[in-house]
Amino acid sequence: MDGTHRKFLSLRWKIFILLVVVLVGVQGMYAFFSLSQLNEQFRQQREQINESEVARLDGSVEASYQRLLEAAELLPLIDTSQEDHYISPLARLSQTINLKFDAFQLTGSVNAAYLYDSKARMVGFWGEKVHISEADIQRVFDTERPLRKLICNSICLRYVAIPIQLDGKKQGVLMVGRFLYDVIYEIKQQTALDIGLVLQAPEGAGELGNWGLLINSLTNRSQNQELLEEVSLHHRFKPEGGSYVLENNGHYYEVLFSPLKGVSEGGAYWVILDDISGHLLSIRQSLMNYLLLGVGGILTALILLSLLLQKPISFFTLLAEELSQLSSGEFSQFRHTLAQFRNRDKTLGEDERDLLVKSAVLLSEQLERLQDEVDERTDSLEKSRQALTKERDFLFGLLETAPLVIITQNIKGQLRSVNHFGQQLMDLDGKSLRKANFIDSLQREEERQEFLSNTQRLVEGLESEVRTDSVLLDGVGNRHDLSWLHVRLRNSQGDEPLILSIGMDISDRKRAERRLQWLANHDPLTERPNRLFFMSCMNDAIEKCRGQDSHVAVLFIDLDRFKEVNDSLGHSVGDKLLKVATRRISDCIRDSDLLARQGGDEFSVLLTSVRDLEGAEVVASKILQAFQQPFWIGEYEIVVTVSIGISLFPDHGADGATLIKHADVAMFQAKDSGKNCYYIYDVEKDHQRFERFSLGADLRKAIQNDELLLYYQPQVDAISNRVVGVEALVRWQHPTAGLLPPDRFIPLAEELDLIIPLGEWVLREACQQMQAWIRIGLPKMTMAVNLAGQQIAHERLIKSVEEALADSGLSADCLELEVTENFVIQQPEVTVGKLTYLRERGITLAMDDFGTGYSSLSYLKKLPIDRLKIDRSFVKDIGVDRGDESIIKATLAMCHSLGLEVVAEGVETTEQLNFLRENGCQIIQGYYFSKPLPPEAFMDYICSQKAQA
Numbered sequence: 008m009d010g011t012h013r014k015f016l017s018l019r020w021k022i023f024i025l026l027v028v029v030l031v032g033v034q035g036m037y038a039f040f041s042l043s044q045l046n047e048q049f050r051q052q053r054e055q056i057n058e059s060e061v062a063r064l065d066g067s068v069e070a071s072y073q074r075l076l077e078a079a080e081l082l083p084l085i086d087t088s089q090e091d092h093y094i095s096p097l098a099r100l101s102q103t104i105n106l107k108f109d110a111f112q113l114t115g116s117v118n119a120a121y122l123y124d125s126k127a128r129m130v131g132f133w134g135e136k137v138h139i140s141e142a143d144i145q146r147v148f149d150t151e152r153p154l155r156k157l158i159c160n161s162i163c164l165r166y167v168a169i170p171i172q173l174d175g176k177k178q179g180v181l182m183v184g185r186f187l188y189d190v191i192y193e194i195k196q197q198t199a200l201d202i203g204l205v206l207q208a209p210e211g212a213g214e215l216g217n218w219g220l221l222i223n224s225l226t227n228r229s230q231n232q233e234l235l236e237e238v239s240l241h242h243r244f245k246p247e248g249g250s251y252v253l254e255n256n257g258h259y260y261e262v263l264f265s266p267l268k269g270v271s272e273g274g275a276y277w278v279i280l281d282d283i284s285g286h287l288l289s290i291r292q293s294l295m296n297y298l299l300l301g302v303g304g305i306l307t308a309l310i311l312l313s314l315l316l317q318k319p320i321s322f323f324t325l326l327a328e329e330l331s332q333l334s335s336g337e338f339s340q341f342r343h344t345l346a347q348f349r350n351r352d353k354t355l356g357e358d359e360r361d362l363l364v365k366s367a368v369l370l371s372e373q374l375e376r377l378q379d380e381v382d383e384r385t386d387s388l389e390k391s392r393q394a395l396t397k398e399r400d401f402l403f404g405l406l407e408t409a410p411l412v413i414i415t416q417n418i419k420g421q422l423r424s425v426n427h428f429g430q431q432l433m434d435l436d437g438k439s440l441r442k443a444n445f446i447d448s449l450q451r452e453e454e455r456q457e458f459l460s461n462t463q464r465l466v467e468g469l470e471s472e473v474r475t476d477s478v479l480l481d482g483v484g485n486r487h488d489l490s491w492l493h494v495r496l497r498n499s500q501g502d503e504p505l506i507l508s509i510g511m512d513i514s515d516r517k518r519a520e521r522r523l524q525w526l527a528n529h530d531p532l533t534e535r536p537n538r539l540f541f542m543s544c545m546n547d548a549i550e551k552c553r554g555q556d557s558h559v560a561v562l563f564i565d566l567d568r569f570k571e572v573n574d575s576l577g578h579s580v581g582d583k584l585l586k587v588a589t590r591r592i593s594d595c596i597r598d599s600d601l602l603a604r605q606g607g608d609e610f611s612v613l614l615t616s617v618r619d620l621e622g623a624e625v626v627a628s629k630i631l632q633a634f635q636q637p638f639w640i641g642e643y644e645i646v647v648t649v650s651i652g653i654s655l656f657p658d659h660g661a662d663g664a665t666l667i668k669h670a671d672v673a674m675f676q677a678k679d680s681g682k683n684c685y686y687i688y689d690v691e692k693d694h695q696r697f698e699r700f701s702l703g704a705d706l707r708k709a710i711q712n713d714e715l716l717l718y719y720q721p722q723v724d725a726i727s728n729r730v731v732g733v734e735a736l737v738r739w740q741h742p743t744a745g746l747l748p749p750d751r752f753i754p755l756a757e758e759l760d761l762i763i764p765l766g767e768w769v770l771r772e773a774c775q776q777m778q779a780w781i782r783i784g785l786p787k788m789t790m791a792v793n794l795a796g797q798q799i800a801h802e803r804l805i806k807s808v809e810e811a812l813a814d815s816g817l818s819a820d821c822l823e824l825e826v827t828e829n830f831v832i833q834q835p836e837v838t839v840g841k842l843t844y845l846r847e848r849g850i851t852l853a854m855d856d857f858g859t860g861y862s863s864l865s866y867l868k869k870l871p872i873d874r875l876k877i878d879r880s881f882v883k884d885i886g887v888d889r890g891d892e893s894i895i896k897a898t899l900a901m902c903h904s905l906g907l908e909v910v911a912e913g914v915e916t917t918e919q920l921n922f923l924r925e926n927g928c929q930i931i932q933g934y935y936f937s938k939p940l941p942p943e944a945f946m947d948y949i950c951s952q953k954a955q956a
């Protein structure tokens with residue numbers, strides 16, 4: 008607020024202006040009322056004057072009637088004929104009037120006289136002639152009562168008519184009249200007023216043409232006619248009469264028009280003119296005096312009030328200025344400023360200013376406390392606000408960043424709000440949100456109906472929450488599984504009930520569940536159904552067939568030698584082989600058939616559309632055929648055949664489990680009969696297999712029960728016939744079946760993974776036996792121990808050999824390990840390193856069963872071996888099969904060139920012995936010298952040999 012503005016609005020000026028306005032107003036009103044009163048008094052005064060003047064005029068007219076009556080009564084009494092009886096009384100009267108009328112006229116008392124007979128006929132007239140109604144004259148004559156009347160035409164005449172009684176008899180009527188202006192001149196002589204008479208004039212004529220009046224008579228006419236003309240020009244004519252004020256030559260005149268009594272309305276008016284300038288001047292003088300007195304009073308009052316209010320206003324001005332300090336919080340400064348007022352002189356006692364100062368001080372203290380409180384609360388509120396903002400931001404952030412769909416909707420599913428995640432998932436933007444409906448996102452009609460009924464129940468309070476699952480397709484068509492929680496939103500704005508729906512994207516969990524579901528029924532490697540699923544399908548198929556003339560066939564397929572491939576080439580190659588094998592089997596069956604992986608290298612095929620067993624055999628043959636081609640897995644060419652077992656519903660079982668079991672049994676029968684073939688379930692062979700199974704169970708216990716034995720077969724130098732070595736061959740002393748040879752349980756041990764503990768037992772036992780024989784003085788020789796393929800591959804091989812030597816104390820050069828040719832050649836990366844180590848350790852390594860597998864002579868020189876054992880199958884054909892003889896010869900020649908010793912197995916005859924000696928075979932093993940013997944028998948054999956030597 009600038010200074011000028013504040014000064015203009017200051018209290019000082021406001022009071023001044025208010026006082027001026029009030030005082031001037033009061034004074035003005037007083038002057039106005041005074042003026043009005045003066046005017047009213049003047050008006051009343053003028054009315055009285057006018058009334059009295061008019062009354063005076065009327066009185067003069069009335070008095071003149073009286074004189075006329077006297078004159079009329081006097082005339083008949085004057086008899087100038089001295090009783091002339093020759094003339095009638097009326098004629099006599101007429102003569103008298105003739106003689107006297109001039110005298111009457113000169114005195115001014117009569118201006119006209121008319122004489123009528125008894126029939127109202129005029130018999131004589133004198134002076135001005137005016138028309139008198141005959142009826143009036145006749146009435147005067149008849150009633151004998153005088154008549155007085157005023158007639159105004161071009162002039163105004165007042166007359167009196169009386170009946171005339173002459174000679175004691177009513178003779179006629181005498182009328183005497185006089186002009187009215189006589190009255191005016193009479194009055195004028197009595198008063199200073201100007202008086203006139205105006206009459207109605209013919210149209211447009213007369214001095215006052217505007218008003219239709221002419222001036223009959225007027226005192227001081229030369230001056231007053233001008234005034235009357237001016238009035239008629241500038242004022243409206245009032246037929247009932249009235250007064251007019253006009254100014255002329257600095258004088259004010261009042262002109263009164265008053266209707267003349269006794270004349271028809273508008274016929275004639277008295278005019279009274281009065282100079283009222285003196286009265287008006289006096290009124291104005293009075294008003295001026297009031298005004299001057301008022302202005303003087305106002306000025307005096309203002310000066311006195313200014314002096315009186317000077318201090319209080321200064322106080323209020325200062326207080327008003329200082330109060331602004333309160334708004335800026337300068338409470339102490341404010342109180343300090345007010346201190347000067349608190350200490351002021353109070354001789355006249357305290358007044359409102361002291362109360363105001365006290366109140367202001369109290370107010371400032373109160374305000375200061377309030378300010379402190381407000382500051383404190385503001386601080387607290389600010390902190391709360393910040394906390395709330397933080398909380399709100401956090402909640403908003405949660406809402407917007409949480410990977411949850413959070414929406415509000417009405418009970419019809421019309422969306423009211425959707426968070427950012429929801430908008431992205433539901434492919435909504437701000438525009439489409441208003442039109443979007445949650446129900447549209449539901450895929451099935453039942454879901455929509457269920458949703459509507461659920462929202463209804465929530466709104467009605469029948470449920471506090473509802474959980475549903477739905478599938479949502481996003482903008483690009485990706486499927487999302489959502490788990491929803493719907494609750495009624497409390498305190499929702501407006502009348503519309505709202506539902507809060509929180510949707511969690513459980514697609515990953517659902518996928519995992521579906522994956523688990525799938526995994527529960529499928530094999531992840533081959534992606535084919537697993538055993539469970541197969542079983543379920545098979546039972547369904549059986550149920551369909553039951554009671555009908557149709558069959559269901561089950562093929563149980565096992566890959567031959569898969570274990571070898573797996574062990575030798577690794578699991579990765581094995582897995583790939585399984586996949587390719589799955590495809591090959593799949594290619595051989597129809598889409599309506601079902602291929603499942605039972606586990607490991609076992610598969611099963613459900614044939615639901617076979618007519619009989621032959622149909623199943625055809626499929627089995629196709630599968631066998633498909634596996635005749637080698638597999639190429641990476642760089643490996645692998646030949647894997649299959650063994651297939653077939654069972655048929657209802658011939659081989661009434662339920663799925665039985666059918667599978669019997670197909671499995673048939674598969675083992677196929678295995679037993681040489682693999683790479685199919686077998687139809689055979690009850691007899693099933694029994695055998697059962698026995699084999701129970702043998703396996705016994706074998707598990709055999710090692711702990713010490714039921715295993717070692718037999719020893721000597722190896723004899725071909726030239727000297729001296730025993731140079733011995734091969735340890737395991738036997739099983741079965742509790743019920745008796746002594747079992749190794750081919751009855753070694754394959755079983757390999758199958759049942761018992762070959763490692765069995766092999767380690769043999770190794771330990773053989774080393775201890777050899778060391779025991781050495782201790783008792785038997786000649787030094789090598790103890791040959793067979794190693795199964797699994798043993799060589801096993802990580803414990805080196806350790807178990809070292810432990811056997813260490814435990815027994817046998818020297819390494821007394822131990823010979825026989826490894827099968829096939830295994831060594833197929834898995835050189837597994838075997839060569841270990842065998843090299845063992846050979847460097849001083850152990851002799853022999854290649855067993857040479858010639859039975861993938862014999863590769865060129866390969867021999869790369870292997871770390873010292874000896875080669877020619878298989879009995881070749882030796883037995885010496886002398887029988889030239890081919891085998893040639894092979895033996897070639898093998899011996901090659902071994903000689905490679906520096907390898909050759910051991911011939913299964914030598915039974917002299918011919919065989921000789922052939923081998925002749926071809927340079929160094930060591931002979933076979934029944935020719937000795938069968939495998941128990942330890943004691945072997946010792947006896949050695950002793951007897953020594954004795955012969």
Ligand SMILES: Nc1nc2c(ncn2[C@@H]2O[C@@H]3COP(=O)(O)O[C@H]4[C@@H](O)[C@H](n5cnc6c(=O)[nH]c(N)nc65)O[C@@H]4COP(=O)(O)O[C@H]3[C@H]2O)c(=O)[nH]1
Nearest residue numbers: 736737748749769793794795913914915932933934935939
């Ligand atoms: N008809 C005939 N047979 C002869 C003649 N000379 C030796 N034999 C037999 O030929 C087999 C030689 O053992 P192999 O080739 O290592 O063949 C062995 C070997 O592969 C395996 N085997 C035996 N003991 C063990 C062992 O402790 N561990 C392992 N892994 N395999 C063993 O069992 C196979 C068979 O062993 P055995 O039944 O003891 O049969 C022995 C032996 O009795 C003969 O002149 N005529």
